[in-house]
Amino acid sequence: MPIPRPSRSGTSGCTSNCAQLERHLPAYREYLLDRGNAAGYVRCREAAVAHLSMWMAQADKRLANIDEGFVTDFVERHLPRCKCATVARHPASVRAALGHLLVVLRAAGAIAPMPQDATPVGQELRCYDQYMAQVRGLAPKTREGGLRVVEALLRKHFGDGDIQFEAITPERVRRFFASQARNYTTPSSLGVVVSALRGYFRWRATLGDRTHALVGAVSYPANWQLAPLPKSLAPEEVEQLIASLGQTGPSMRRADAMVRCALDLGLRSGEVARLSLDDIDWEAGTITLRRTKGRREDVMPLPLATGQAIAAYLRDERPRTQHRMVFARHMTPREQPIGPDLVRKTIRQAYARAGLPHTRAHLLRHTMASRLLAGGSSLKEVADVLRHRSLNTTLIYAKLDSRRLVEVALPWPGSCAAGAAGRQS
Incomplete structure (x- = not known):
């Protein structure tokens, strides 16, 4: 034109x-x-x-x-x-x-580059970002979250003016942390703020600043990892979700395949998004997971229902693209691979179509662990399927193993069983 x-x-x-x-x-x-x-x-x-x-x-x-x-x-x-x-x-x-x-x-160099923040805070953030990338080797998303917290701290105290680092006192750090705590709902999410502040203060220490008191001004909130029961879908909810699959409409086959990958294989959202056509061996009936959270490759059997859902999507719905990812965008830009956010959104929509009140995609991974335990699998077998590097990570599911917990349960004081046990002794 x-x-x-x-x-x-x-x-x-x-x-x-x-x-x-x-x-x-x-x-x-x-x-x-x-x-x-x-x-x-x-x-x-x-x-x-x-x-x-x-x-x-x-x-x-x-x-x-x-x-x-x-x-x-x-x-x-x-x-x-x-x-x-x-x-x-x-x-x-x-x-x-x-x-x-x-x-x-x-x-093409036809116009000026994107303007950078020329304030002292902007320059400070660029230097710190370079340190996080080149020295600490942090991922872009991790750096972005840390910079957001550090920028809030610096803007609060210095605005667009010069940074007088010695003006940041332990008391001011504690007050800033308290104000940030209102934006987070769980101890684990608030721990991101602690990590960002401590990382920044330690970097300033490499520049010659005395930051020992600032690092100690904030501490990680108590977060008992094994305290709550892991949430999962009840058996009737699993049946309800599976019964809702197979609907007709835009992107429905992609949604079915994503739900199956999470429910049948226990894949994380990022693993579903990164799944490649080259990772599936149709003849052997296996799937290879690469670039996982554990930074290793794992070969898993591909369940029949999951393979059928993926094959139906590839055959009838997936648009033509130059990339080799299994799941593609159905709207432009199609050549840009999908991310884990699209997987989570798709699973949330699947819950809604099934009439379930849940929203978290990770529930399907917990559900798979619960189903394995209910079927008689050991914790070691669950750890292998979920690809946990440490068995301690899988211990939280021990509280769902009601079949084995019954074997170690003590009689309730005052009950008939307790009286019988006392007479036998």
Whole structure:
């Protein structure tokens, strides 16, 4: 879709800018197509770029000035009163199209890189992020969570001003921790704040700051890991969930296969998302799990019902993609692999269709452990199936092994059984 050029006189500068923008259209189109977008989607996005070009010509805007603020000004000020000869006026659609345009223009060096936070706090966070990545080797998501906590601490005390680290006292850290505690519901989730603060203070110690008192100002909340009973679906709820599978509709076969992977194999959400076509050996009836939480490869038998659900999805519903992941996105960008969030959302929706009040996808993993114990499996066998590296991790399920707990239960004081035991002694 060529970009319309103004025809009136005295617009040579605008025409030049339009030509510069038009020069990036092939790269823009290729960028969208490489991400698995349909041709109709690409045409709609190109129409939004053409609309931007018309506005730039009318308002005498230059290509080099395009950035996030430029896009916001176009979407929020121009679109509400737009009278241009175009149908590309929907704010959300136009904003998405121009977001892709910014990526393409920056990759080509046509516009300035994304602006960085130039405040002292912003610079501090970038240095700390580099340390976490290069020295500690932390994953991007872990670094992101830690930076969010540290930024809240620094912004609270210094705003956009200079960082005077000695002004952060143990008492201030405790008050900050107390304020953050209101945002978390469980001790384990609040432990993320403790870990983030302690990690940051220890990094400052490597820079010569005295942070021993700050590290000791916060401690992990009591979290008795084996105190509660592991939650799982009751047998009748399992039957109810299985009975709800096989419905017709968009993405229903994908949902069935995901539920089966979690319920029959005990896979975590991330393991379901990372499952590759190359991981399934259909002839041997096995499935290989790679890049697991235990950082090892595990070969497991593929149950018949699970294999049938996956095969039905691959045969009848999965869109064509260039990647080899089993589960693909059914909406653009299709070439971008799915993540664990989509798996969790899909399982939540499966609960709702079955009329179950649950929301946590991990319940299906607990349910598998409970079913194994009820069927007579030992804790060691459960640990092997769940791929726990330590048997201690599996001990929480011992409280669900009612068959063996009955064997060690003592008579209740005052009961007939207790009286009989006393007479025998």
